[in-house]
Structures are given as C-alpha cells and as structure tokens.
Amino acid sequence: MGLSAKDTQLLRETLQGAAVKCSERCLYQSAKWAAELLDALPEPEMDTAVPGAGDDYVHPAFAPNPDPTEAALEARELSRYLLAKSYFDCKEFERCAAVFLPDSMLARLVAPTGNEKAAPKRRGGNGKGKATAAASFSSELPEISQKSLFLALYAKVISGEKRKDEDTEMIMGPQDLGSVVNKELVLVSRFLAKWFAERRGRDSDYPASQGFLEYLYGMVLAKEKNDNIALDYLVESVQLFPWNWGAWLEITNLVSRIEQLNNVAGRLPQNIMSFIFHANAAVNLYQQGPELATSLNDLLAIFPTSSFLLTCKALLCYHSKDLFAAEQEFNNILALHPHRLDALDHYSNILYVLNRRPKLAFLAHLCSSIDKFRPESCVVIGNYYSLLSLHEKAVQYFRRALTLDRSCLSAWTLMGHEYVELKNTHAAIESYRRAVDVNRRDYRAWYGLGQTYEVLEMHAYALWYYKKAAGLRPWDSKMWHAVGSCLQKMGRDRDGIKALKRALLADSYYDTTASSFGSAGTVDRTAQMDPEVLLQIATMYDRLGEEEEAKAYMELCLAQEEGATGPGEGGGAAAGLSESIAIHHDSQGAGAGAGSDGEGEGDEGGAGHEGGTGVTFATSKARMWLAKYAMRAEDYETANRLAMELCQDGVEVEEAKALMREARSRMEMASLMER
Structure with a gap:
C-alpha cells in the first residue's frame, strides 16, 4: 500500500489542518495524534514546490471557514474566542464557558417549561437504547459560531469532570463507591439536543455542521450510557470531519464485539482514517491473524515511524502471546521515541512476565525522569516493585496512578493482582470490578475475578467470570483451562472435558x-x-x-x-x-x-x-x-x-x-x- 507524491502532499495538508482545527478547540490529544502521524510521513523533496505558493499564499490549515456565515461569526467574536481559549489553556474551565455561555444565560436556556420532548431521532439509527430527555427551552439559543459554542460546552464538560474528581473520595476508601457523576452532562446534553433539533427542522437554513458538536454530543451520551444514540452521533461526526481521532476512540470504546465492528464499518467514511480505526479497534478486541498484521504493515509503509501504529503492532504481538516479538517492537519504539510514555505500561507487563529485571529497572528510571506524575510512569514503577515482591510498595504506586487518572485500566487490574498476593481478596475483587467498569473488554479483570472467587472456593461465581474472560479471548488456552478446571471442581466432568x-x-x-x-x-x-x-x-x-x-x-x-x-x-x-x-x-x-x-x-x-x-x-x-x-x-x-x-x-x-x-x-x- 503506497501513495503517490500528490496523494502524500494532500494527506500532509489534511493532517496539518486537522492538528490546527483540533488545537483551536482545545482537543489536545487529538491534535497531538494528528501531529505525530504527520511527523511520521516521509519529508518531501526539497525542490518540490508548494502548489499555488506565492506572496499572498495562505496555507489550507489557516484558511478562513469556507462557510460565509460561520466565517463572519468567527471574525466577529475573535477577541472573545481568544480570551476563552486562554482561560481553557490556564485550566480555568468555568471562566472559559462563561465567556460565551454565562451561567445566567444557561439557567434561562435550559429551564424546562413542563412540556418535555424526546431527543431528536437519529438518521440511520437502529432506534434502540433510551433516548435522552431534552427539556423544552424558554428562549432561543445564542447566535455564536460552532467553534466558540464547542469550546464553551467542552469547557463545561471538563469542568464537571474536574469537580467530579474533587468530590470523589480517596481511592478504595470506605466512601469510594464509584457513584459520583459529572453534574454538567445533563445541561450540555439538553443544550445540544435543542441545538440539533433546531438545525434539523423542516425549514432549517442554518450553516452546515462541522462535526465537532456531534462528537461532543456523542461523548456526553456515551457517558450517560446511551450507547446506541451516542454511536449514531459519533459516526456522523467522523463523516463530517474524519480527522478527529477522539471521535474514533469514542467509537472504539462503544464497539464491544467484532460483529459490531463489522456492522459499524459499513457506515464509516472510506478513507485512511477508517482504515487506521479498523486496525486499532481489532487490536483492542484482541483479534489476531495475518490479515490484521498485513493491514498494519500497509499503514506503516505510509507512516514508517508512527509511534501509534508501531504500538498497535507491538500490542498485536502481545495479545498473540508472542512476547519476544512484542518486546522487540517496544524496544524499537523506545529507540525512535525515547520521551514517549504512552503504552509503556504494556511494555512493563511484558518485561515483568519475561523477568527482565534490569530492563524494567531502566524503564522505571526513564519514566520517572521524564514525568513521574504520569499514570503510565506510576504503573511501570509499580510493576518493578512487584517484580521485587514488594507488593505494598507496588499497591502504593498503582493507587498513585489512579489518583492521577481513575480510568487507568492497567492500574486497576494490576492493583487487583497485588491485593491477591497480599491475601486481601475483598480489595482484589473491588479492584477488578472497577477495571471492568472502566472497560468491559478487559479479559484480565474478568479472569482475575474468577481466580479470586476460586480462592474463596465460590466455584459457581468463578465459573461465570471465567466464561466472560473466555468469551473475550476464545482462542486463549489459559481461559478455557480455567473454565475446565472450575467445572472439574464442581463435579461437572463432561463439561470440563x-x-x-x-x-x-x-x-x-x-x-x-x-x-x-x-x-x-x-x-x-x-x-x-x-x-x-x-x-x-x-x-x-x-x-x-x-x-x-x-x-x-x-x-x-x-x-x-x-x-x-x-x-x-x-x-x-x-x-x-x-x-x-x-x-x-x-x-x-x-x-x-x-x-x-x-x-x-x-x-x-x-x-x-x-x-x-x-x-x-x-x-x-x-x-x-x-x-x-x-x-x-x-x-x-x-x-x-x-x-x-x-x-x-x-x-x-x-x-x-x-x-x-x-x-x-x-x-x-x-x-x-x-x-
């Protein structure tokens, strides 16, 4: 799979524009992903002229909005937009939202009139799932650009997440029930429901949507567990703007089975982003095989030094039980990108299993010197202490990782393993359950629950969890061995065989x-x-x-x-x-x-x-x-x-x-x- 020079130049300009647009909306992880993919494209020849370049040339990444209405709105509110973005960059999220949507305005806009109606039905949706209730609004929405509206509402969501973390008790504390919610989600969800309802009216003459508000609404609906409707909005988001990697990640999180992935694939835009998404989602669903390996190799032919694609290849080897190849792939990534911490927690798991103590010690020291307060760094250091059988110290670092990011899946699962080593089965079960809440596809957490209940001689519970793990990893002998052993202990020899x-x-x-x-x-x-x-x-x-x-x-x-x-x-x-x-x-x-x-x-x-x-x-x-x-x-x-x-x-x-x-x-x- 290769691209011509013209296609490569077009892809480069598109990725440059994606990095700028995501950065303007403070989608920093998506902007970083696009910039890293852009950096992995081979550099063009020095004598290659930029098409149309001249004294008055404006790069497409910085060109004004092609929609004249949106361009006029963005020009009019540029000063306020720059103020709001500076607040967001300084992590003053409430001040950022208040620039365009003051609390008094929001209170008036979302005040229900007692005549509520359901959220607009999605085009092409399957009709399943609970629709989010959207209150009728007592006044019209403010006339601001989609870029500014996204920034304000996104700041509201981030502010709610920040307050949620502040209100949550200490990790695994007596009051840490995992029941604290983001209170801003309802407000943002109602606002966006009205926004989309107005623009999809029969006589609507509003500007075309840019895809970012669909992404935000899909993300909010996913947090509210309205998965089917969320998937519809996210699919529409990537159709309108396929270069927002955050939207693709949200779709990946909603896809739980390979059959669902194949069904979604037909609704996605047919471009290189869809190809990357499909490979990444297949790896996350623990798929193996020569077809997937070939797909990743084809993508690496276009982006030969992409840290993201190289990590996917390493994880493919890891999930396929080829630990030596996975170790070599991670060694290559570390050589190419020595300051990148993403996915190094998986690398530390591999080094742990292979008993590479010197390498794991080096990796822990490297992560600590780059950023000791990244969740990945804490997981790597925790794995190192676990390899030294210092389980209390390992738990301390896994808890630190979760304090920094409660959605850190590796930390929940590994902390469960450490609690089993410390014979604290109650804490182990709670850790595994939290891991499953974060990602129900984590077969390690399901398997850990089965092992813990088997230690407690509660074989019926253990069998149920083992079967969940085996369903996620149907070609993993370890899972079926556990199921068979559990059936044997229950006296069900025929099923065990x-x-x-x-x-x-x-x-x-x-x-x-x-x-x-x-x-x-x-x-x-x-x-x-x-x-x-x-x-x-x-x-x-x-x-x-x-x-x-x-x-x-x-x-x-x-x-x-x-x-x-x-x-x-x-x-x-x-x-x-x-x-x-x-x-x-x-x-x-x-x-x-x-x-x-x-x-x-x-x-x-x-x-x-x-x-x-x-x-x-x-x-x-x-x-x-x-x-x-x-x-x-x-x-x-x-x-x-x-x-x-x-x-x-x-x-x-x-x-x-x-x-x-x-x-x-x-x-x-x-x-x-x-x-």
Missing part, C-alpha cells in the same frame, strides 16, 4: 498464527501439548468410568516428555510458551518470578528439551496411572517398566517400588505356572 479440549485447540491456533508477526526468536511449540491439561482430561474420563479414553489421554500426556503427539482430538494442538504469558500475575499466590522465561516449570517445555517437556509432575502421575492400569490388565511387563521409570523420576518412589515388586512377583508366578 469439553472446555479442556477447547484449550488444546486454542494452543494450536496461536501456533499456526505465530509466524504472521515476523518473530525471530520464538520457541518451537508445534510438537507438544500441555501435559497438565491432558492429565486433567484423563482424570475426568477415569472418574466417568471411561477407562479406554482415560488411557488414551494418559498415554498422550506421557508422550509429551519426548514431544510426540498421538491421535486423539488434541493431536494437532501444542502447548503454550508459558502458563503466565496471557495475563500479568496469572499465577495468583506465586512468587514474583513465577512467569519468567528463565525459571519455573513453564520454561521446561521450551527449547531445552527439543520440543518435549521432559519429566514433570503431570507425566509422572500419568505414568503411575498407566502402571496401575497395566496391573489390572495383567500386563505385568509394562507395569514393571513404568514402575522402574517412576523410581528414576523420583516421584512416589515408595509406591512405585511396591508396584514393581508386585509386578515382578506376578511375572515369576506366571513363569512357574507355565513350567
């Missing part, structure tokens, strides 16, 4: 897609399956009285020592790189190095055994079961051989010796009888 077979199938999925991401240092996992899962399946078959099935899976479990696979339904599956790679701190209650690539049982299945696991506790248990089965089947030679191997393994030696003596005695007796 199905879930564990799904876990074996999920492992094979990641093996077949691993090559799509260009990893150069991954472990060869195609010759083995997880012996723990195979042992669990065999044990459940044994409890069901199906000895032949149990025997087949016990033999398959034993074969994993050499890396061989047998027939059975899991014959094409392979074990994961490590039990801990899917979720940071998966092994609740384990030591800090439980998920490292240099220590622990998970590494035994790596390249050190040429594709096999070697002797493990699971294979020894399978060997013991097969030895006893051979005794029952009067196959004493096999029983004797397996018992001798158990003595060499050093597992259940006394029982193995007794079994070996009995097998030899039976063989001698059979030999005497033959004589």
